[in-house]
Amino acid sequence: MTTHTTRMLIIGSGPAGLSAAIYGARAGMEPIVVQGLQPGGQLTITTDVENYPGFRDVIQGPWLMQEMQAQAEQVGTRMMWDTITDIDLTGPKFIASGDSGDTYEGDTLVIATGAQARWLGVPGEQALSGKGVSACATCDGFFFRGKKVAVIGGGNTAVEEALYLTNHSDDVTLIHRRDSLRAEKILQDRLLANPKISVLWNKTVEEFQAGGDGSLNALRLVDTQSGEESIFATDGGFVAIGHAPSTELFKGKLAMDDGGYLDVQPGTPKTAIPGVFACGDVMDQVYRQAVTAAGTGCMAALDAERYLAEKQFAEQSHVAAE
Ligand code: NDP
Numbered sequence: 001m002t003t004h005t006t007r008m009l010i011i012g013s014g015p016a017g018l019s020a021a022i023y024g025a026r027a028g029m030e031p032i033v034v035q036g037l038q039p040g041g042q043l044t045i046t047t048d049v050e051n052y053p054g055f056r057d058v059i060q061g062p063w064l065m066q067e068m069q070a071q072a073e074q075v076g077t078r079m080m081w082d083t084i085t086d087i088d089l090t091g092p093k094f095i096a097s098g099d100s101g102d103t104y105e106g107d108t109l110v111i112a113t114g115a116q117a118r119w120l121g122v123p124g125e126q127a128l129s130g131k132g133v134s135a136c137a138t139c140d141g142f143f144f145r146g147k148k149v150a151v152i153g154g155g156n157t158a159v160e161e162a163l164y165l166t167n168h169s170d171d172v173t174l175i176h177r178r179d180s181l182r183a184e185k186i187l188q189d190r191l192l193a194n195p196k197i198s199v200l201w202n203k204t205v206e207e208f209q210a211g212g213d214g215s216l217n218a219l220r221l222v223d224t225q226s227g228e229e230s231i232f233a234t235d236g237g238f239v240a241i242g243h244a245p246s247t248e249l250f251k252g253k254l255a256m257d258d259g260g261y262l263d264v265q266p267g268t269p270k271t272a273i274p275g276v277f278a279c280g281d282v283m284d285q286v287y288r289q290a291v292t293a294a295g296t297g298c299m300a301a302l303d304a305e306r307y308l309a310e311k312q313f314a315e316q317s318h319v320a321a322e
Contacts, residue, residue, distance in 0.1 A: 001101040004080070006032040008304050009094060009106025011084050012246075014041020015290040016280025017112030018068040018077075019297030020304075024110075025076040027305045032104060033072065034080045034096065036246075040065030041114050042281070043290055050142060052290055064290075080104070089253050089273055108275045108304040111254075111262065112297060113246040115281035115288070119239055120152065124208030124216075132216025133208055133237045137161035138289065140236075141168050149236035150175055150219060152205050158240035159183040159191045165238070166196040173234070175200045177224060200232070208237055245282050254278075261285050269300040275307050 008024040008031040010017045017033055024031040038044065043061035050058050073079060082098035087109075094109040117135035119125055125133055134140040137151070141164055149169050151162040154176035162174045174191065179201045181188050191197055203221045209231075211217030219232045245261045247254075254271050255263040262278040264270055269277040277300035280293035 001103070003103045003105060004032055004078070005093075005105045006030055006078070007107045007308060008032075008110060008301070009096060009104050009108070010034070010110040010112060011087075011096065011249075012036055012041065012112030012114055012280070012282070013039050013069065013079070014043065014065070014112060014114045014280060014293060015068065016114070016282075016293040016297035016300070017041075017110065018065075018072045019294040020110045020112060020277075020279060020301040021072040021077040021297075022068075022075055023298050023301030024304060025072065027301065029108075029301075029305065029308070030076055030078070031072075031110075031301075032078045032080055032106070034082050034084055034098065034104060036083050036113065038114075039081070040069070042116070048143065049139070049290070051139065084249060087249055087253065089250075089276060091273070091275065094276060108307060109277070110269075110297075110300045110304060111250070111271075111276065111278040111282055112280045112293075112300070113249070113282050114293075115243045115245040115261075115285075117239065118242045118244055120205060120241065122205060122207055124210065125239070128208045128210060128216045128237075131210070131214060132235060133239065135239050136288075137164045137238050137240075140238075141165050144168055144236040147171075147235035148233065149173070149238065150232065150234045151238045151240055152176075153240035153242070154178060154181040154183065155240070155242060156183045156187060157242065159187040161238050161240045162191060162197050163187070163194065165236075166194055169236075170196045172197045173200055173232070174198070175203050175205060175219070175221065175232070177204050178202065203230075205237070243281070243285065243288070245285070247282060259285060269296050269303060275304070275311075277303055 007029040013035040086097040088095040096104040148171040202224045207220035209218040279296035279300040
């Protein structure tokens with residue numbers, strides 16, 4: 001059981017955590033990144049990435065995360081293969097307990113624990129993930145150019161994803177389990193007015209079915225009113241039934257909204273506790289992109305550095321005054 005100390009403790013190793021680490025390390029803060037249960041985050045479960053700036057050709061999500069990690073280590077980040085199970089935010093040091101029995105103490109804390117797309121949990125869904133099944137139209141819609149696609153869900157995300165997909169496909173179907181949408185009225189109006197989109201009401205998806213080529217070719221649906229089963233042919237199935245931020249650890253310790261996303265001061269990664277910052281999907285339920293996560297990770301590191309500099313200045317002034 002070892003105690004690791006650092007000026008910047010980062011929990012989470014997706015684009016937000018690793019960008020914070022790169023900036024923090026270059027500022028001489030010798031950050032520690034505790035990687036968590038899914039090192040590299042959500043990008044490690046995607047395949048092709050075409051929207052991360054800087055790469056003309058398609059890159060692979062896992063490769064991008066390996067490169068980000070290597071870059072973070074290259075500039076002086078210490079990566080820890082551990083999962084935080086408890087955290088003490090009372091300060092002045094922020095103390096995290098790892099599953100390994102080790103303890104991590106940070107003068108500042110950057111929370112970058114991310115979020116997970118919620119899945120239906122029906123047969124075929126995981127097996128066909130990346131082979132027609134996706135939870136992100138912005139990431140994967142482009143691969144369905146001219147094809148038939150379906151979006152499952154009835155909230156803002158589902159409607160936005162359906163609208164977005166009309167940039168690539170003329171045949172988009174929204175499949176919802178009820179007869180009314182949860183999405184905002186303005187989005188509903190846009191959806192229902194779009195000639196490229198049809199809506200299937202009162203249907204649940206019970207199975208994702210593969211075709212002969214091993215990729216998705218149909219959904220098995222059940223009508224919630226009649227119980228009738230049907231097969232819906234489609235090349236793409238976008239599951240958009242919400243995301244769950246990984247904030248269990250912070251319940252009762254940091255303010256969060258109804259969805260469990262951490263509250264930050266608008267336009268900043270600052271939480272209500274000075275020295276504790278949140279970045280990436282754990283505080284952003286709207287944009288949720290790798291590049292926006294990386295951006296807020298950078299902001300967290302810059303703010304952490306400023307926080308320490310101000311604290312040090314205040315302490316020195318205090319000593320000088322005595
Ligand atoms: P929501 O929780 O708002 O909606 C989830 C949708 O998925 C609901 O329609 C729900 O159905 C459906 N659903 C949930 N579980 C299942 C299931 N097992 N089977 C079938 N359907 C299911 O999630 P969103 O991701 O849409 O939005 C999350 C938050 O982010 C919201 O507050 C939203 O307003 C916000 N947001 C805002 C945006 C913006 O302002 N531009 C863009 C995107 C999100 P049912 O309705 O029957 O419960």
